[in-house]
Amino acid sequence: MVQFTKLRLAGFKSFVDPVDLLVEPGVTGIVGPNGCGKSNLVEALRWVMGESSAKRMRGGEMDDVIFAGTASRPARNLAQVMVHLDNSDRRAPAMFNQHDELEVTRTIERGSGSTYKVNGREVRARDVQLLFADAATGAHSTALVSQGRVGALINARPTDRRALLEEAAGITGLHNRRHEAELRLRAAETNLERLDDVIATLEQQLRGLKKQARQATRYRNIAGQIRRTEALALHLEAEVAKAAYGAEPKIVIERIRLISSA
Ligand code: ATP
16 A cells, blocks of 8 residues: 655645655644645645546546646746655556655646656656556546545446545556557557558559569570570581581582571
8 A cells, every 4th residue: 555645736726836745653733724735735646647628627627637826926837746656565667666655757848748757757657557456546546536536436337336445455557558459459450450451452563563573583484595596507507607618609509598497
């Protein structure tokens, strides 16, 4: 089980100035009057774990999580939430498991979308989601019980309740991986289909080339035969010329004619 040790917010919703929330051993409570930002804190935690729905962040678009300004303070263009995790028991996915402590940061810039970093290194949203899913938590974790959630869980359809059981069984990470594996499989299938097309085209080309090769061989054989026949004819002409050396020119011409028409 992953242990959160610190949450830092800057420019996120009502937390315009950087704020550190320490999560000490035991129970950490946040107390305050209505509208002071308690839910914003829980939302910050859900957001840094990879929440992708602006609606679930009580906004119209994701940029709405950036401090929108008040009468006395201008709006910001950047919001950042960082969560500090204790990984001393080394149970994070392999790509993050070389560190005792993990610092997961999500930053959003107005109009440019979100970026994620783990210990300063940029990673994909999916990597962060998987990190928390493996730890049986995440943006949609049933461990985050916000206002109205208990009633919703009681009235949930069996298929929705399944998520709760899967999380308790610690297989949420496997579920996410299966989804990713299915996407990869589909991509591989598309590649295979494209390969089949390429193979069919190449086979057609091969058939054409084989035909051309056969014609070239035939041409070579016939050209050889022609050369040999011509050489023979010349040889015979030379023999006749030699035999007729000193004979009557008319007889020589007759013999040559005989050879040529043979
Ligand atoms: P309650 O106890 O009534 O549920 P709460 O303590 O959970 O309240 P939140 O709902 O977390 O309070 O905070 C709401 C406050 O956050 C509102 O005052 C709202 O104006 C402010 N707020 C929300 N989004 C932004 C934003 N993008 N920029 C500035 N302030 C914001």
